[in-house]
Amino acid sequence: MEAGKRFPWWPESLKFRLLLGLIASASVMLLLGGGYFDFQMRRYLSLELDHSLTDKMRLIRAACVQRGDRIEIEIDQEALERIHDPDDPEYFQVIEVASGEVLIRSRSLANGDLLPPVGAGSSTPVVETGILPDGSQGHLAGQVFSPSTGEGSGPPPQLHLVLAHRDAHLAEAAAFMRRALVRTGAAMIVVLGMVMCWIVYRNLRGLNELSHQIRSTRVGGEFEPFAVRTAPRELVPVVDRLNELMERVDSALSNERRFTANAAHELRTPLSGLRSQAENALAVPRDSEHYRKALRKILEIERELEDMMQSLLLLSRLDAGTQVIEWKEVSLRDLVRRCWKPYFESAEEKRLGFEFEGDEVLEEPRSWPVELLQMLLHNLFDNAVTYTREEGKVSASARLNATGELVLRVTNRPISEEARMCPAQMFQAFARGEMVRSPRDRHSGIGLALCYRIATALGGTIGASEVEGRGLTVETVMPDPAKAMHSPDS
Amino acid sequence: MKTLLVEDYVPLRISLANRLAEGGFLVSQSGDGEEAAWMIEEQEFALIILDLMLPGMSGLDLLRKIRKERTDTPVMLITARDAVEDRVAGLDAGADDYLVKPFSLDEALARARALVRRRFGHRDPVIRVADLEVDTSLRLARRGGEAIELTAKEFALLEMMALRRGEVVSRADVWEQLYDMNYERGASNVITVFISNLRKKVDLPGREVLIHTRRGEGYLLDRCENGREEI
Known part of the structure; x- marks a missing residue:
């Protein structure tokens, strides 16, 4: 699911998403970093305090001396000042373990208060946090030790030293550090936000430019290739591909417009003929023979229009892939002869020769897509007869090649000047639209385009080649009819 | 008026030619660009009157050739191409009018008449010379309000002289514009006879003489012999 749908507050703009993401990530990183720093700082201060306590314990321990049956503490002024700060006094006590007698205690322990017995029974210093007798939170360190002995002393007693210090200063230092961290973090987030804004805006400029150009592109209008001056390397193939696709769309739209204009043109001319025949007949009273002639002409034009409509419809159905391909058993040789028949008279008129060569196997009835093959052959013959010079020759051949494909060839020679055009254009609808017509040409201009669509619909290919002196050959290769008939497309 | 109709679609060409002929035009036809150029x-x-898509030479190329060689002959394009760019291309190549197929024959005829009138500097379809009125659209002539009975050829001659009012119309012009030289053969004095008949119908006794003869040059239609007096 898209983030925007799941989270309505999620911005739609890529710029804001990036900014929000980057700033949120930076904030989390700073928060985690700050938290970790704060934790480490507090731990460090705490350890420092503990270290200071153990250090002071060592001083007190060293200062305890047994002289005879007395325990004395010999501490110089400097050491005492280190232990006893009047502004932030230490708490300490020394108790004889065996008798429980308090041998010494600090002045800060008033009214006979005692520190908790931290480290009782441990010969190594034990550090703990706890509540001090005045109710404040503090660090306590304790240890059991034996004092050094003077001359004539007996075995030294076990003494329990407990030393404590309030951690109010520690908490204050930690709070100060935390405030400093929060202020620094907030300032860093603001600065980072600004820097990120600049980076994001600067680096998305190419994308913005492209987006603006795409938005202002009008489909159907004249296409201006997209050009992004500040396109990052990742965007260059996108822009190139987009330009390529837009050029193809532009070309397809132009072709569509040209096709529609040409189709309208080809329909309007006979319509004009129909209208003029009727208007002419009705302009003034005329004899019945005149009306008969006009009606015959109208019928002739109507047939012409009907043929053109059929061709356009078939072209449209083939384009849409909705043409039903019907298979019937016929002899291909008979089919070719049948298709040639309507052109026999025109060929005779131009004194054109015609020959057909076909594999013997094609004489036997086989399943063929008869309707489409007929349309294909009609159009090929029509073009061949129209565009062959007088006393020329039209030849057709049909063979099955080694892979069982049907190869249909129609060759005409010599070809008229009007027929000379680029073979690649030949199969485009109305390719002759912009050119002069042939003197005999009342063709719609979609015959070869239809042939192309038919060949493609049957899973085959069609191509044209012109060889000097050998005329123009249109070759259609179609898959093995037996296989094509059972293919899913069929 | 002699008109060339160039259209390769035979049914349309024949119908339009017939209608133009009925409208008083002498129509020469061609279905081929190169033949039309010749x-x-x-x-x-x-x-x-020119179609755009023609065998031999495209209508647009022919139009450019006409404009290069003859700048004053009005050209009307008839074509099925109705896109703005096609019209612009046609008009920019020098066409005077552009008619999109399918069109009404009457409209084509009216436009043809208007183009011919404009060529001779007339906007009004009724040309007046003194009390003579020549209505080129209804194909009627009146003198002093009374209709003059004229044959088609006589009206065509009168119309030609009226359109070129004050100008000398040579016998060669009359012959070329009113007779199809491919089919019509006449005696050398046929134009003299024609003019004489027309004069009898237009310049009735007691009326101002409007048809004048310029010896060795031809004929003119105007109020006075020198053709310079205005109505």
């Missing part, structure tokens, strides 16, 4: 080189036409 005809234009050889003959003088008052109007050329």
Whole structure:
């Protein structure tokens, strides 16, 4: 699911998403970093305090001396000042373990208060946090030790030293550090936000430019290739591909417009003929023979229009892939002869020769897509007869090649000047639209385009080649009819 | 008026030619661009009606050729191409009018008449010379309000002289514009006879003489012999 749908507050703009993401990530990183720093700082201060306590314990321990049956503490002024700060006094006590007698205690322990017995029974210093007798939170360190002995002393007693210090200063230092961290973090987030804004805006400029150009592109209008001056390397193939696709769309739209204009043109001319025949007949009273002639002409034009409509419809159905391909058993040789028949008279008129060569196997009835093959052959013959010079020759051949494909060839020679055009254009609808017509040409201009669509619909290919002196050959290769008939497309 | 109709679609060409002929035009036809170019080189036409898609030479190329060689012959394009760019291309190539197929024959005829009128500097379809009125659209002539009975050829001659009012119309012009030289053969005095008949019908006794003869030059239609007096 898209983030925007799941989270309505999620911005739609890529710029804001990036900014929000980057700033949120930076904030989390700073928060985690700050938290970790704060934790480490507090731990460090705490350890420092503990270290200071153990250090002071060592001083007190060293200062305890047994002289005879007395325990004395010999501490110089400097050491005492280190232990006893009047502004932030230490708490300490020394108790004889065996008798429980308090041998010494600090002045800060008033009214006979005692520190908790931290480290009782441990010969190594034990550090703990706890509540001090005045109710404040503090660090306590304790240890059991034996004092050094003077001359004539007996075995030294076990003494329990407990030393404590309030951690109010520690908490204050930690709070100060935390405030400093929060202020620094907030300032860093603001600065980072600004820097990120600049980076994001600067680096998305190419994308913005492209987006603006795409938005202002009008489909159907004249296409201006997209050009992004500040396109990052990742965007260059996108822009190139987009330009390529837009050029193809532009070309397809132009072709569509040209096709529609040409189709309208080809329909309007006979319509004009129909209208003029009727208007002419009705302009003034005329004899019945005149009306008969006009009606015959109208019928002739109507047939012409009907043929053109059929061709356009078939072209449209083939384009849409909705043409039903019907298979019937016929002899291909008979089919070719049948298709040639309507052109026999025109060929005779131009004194054109015609020959057909076909594999013997094609004489036997086989399943063929008869309707489409007929349309294909009609159009090929029509073009061949129209565009062959007088006393020329039209030849057709049909063979099955080694892979069982049907190869249909129609060759005409010599070809008229009007027929000379680029073979690649030949199969485009109305390719002759912009050119002069042939003197005999009342063709719609979609015959070869239809042939192309038919060949493609049957899973085959069609191509044209012109060889000097050998005329123009249109070759259609179609898959093995037996296989094509059972293919899913069929 | 002699008109060349160039259209390769035979049914339309024949119908339009018939209608133009019924409208008083002498129509020469061609279905081929190259043939039409040759005809234009050889003959003088008052109007050329031209299809754009032609065998031999495209209508647009032919139009450019006409404009290069003859700048004053009005050309009307008839084509099925109705896109703005096609119209612009046609008009920019020098066409005077552009008619999109399918069109009404009456409209084509009216436009043809208007183009011919404009060529001779007339906007009103009724040309007046003194009390003579020549209505080129209804194909009627009146003198002093009374209709004059004229044959088609006589009206065509009167119309030609009225359109070129004050100008001398040579016998060769009359012959070329009113007779199809391919089919019509006449005696050398046929134009004299024609003019004489027309004069009898137009310049009735007691009326101002409007048809004048310029010896060795031809004929003119105007109020006075020198043709300079205005109505």
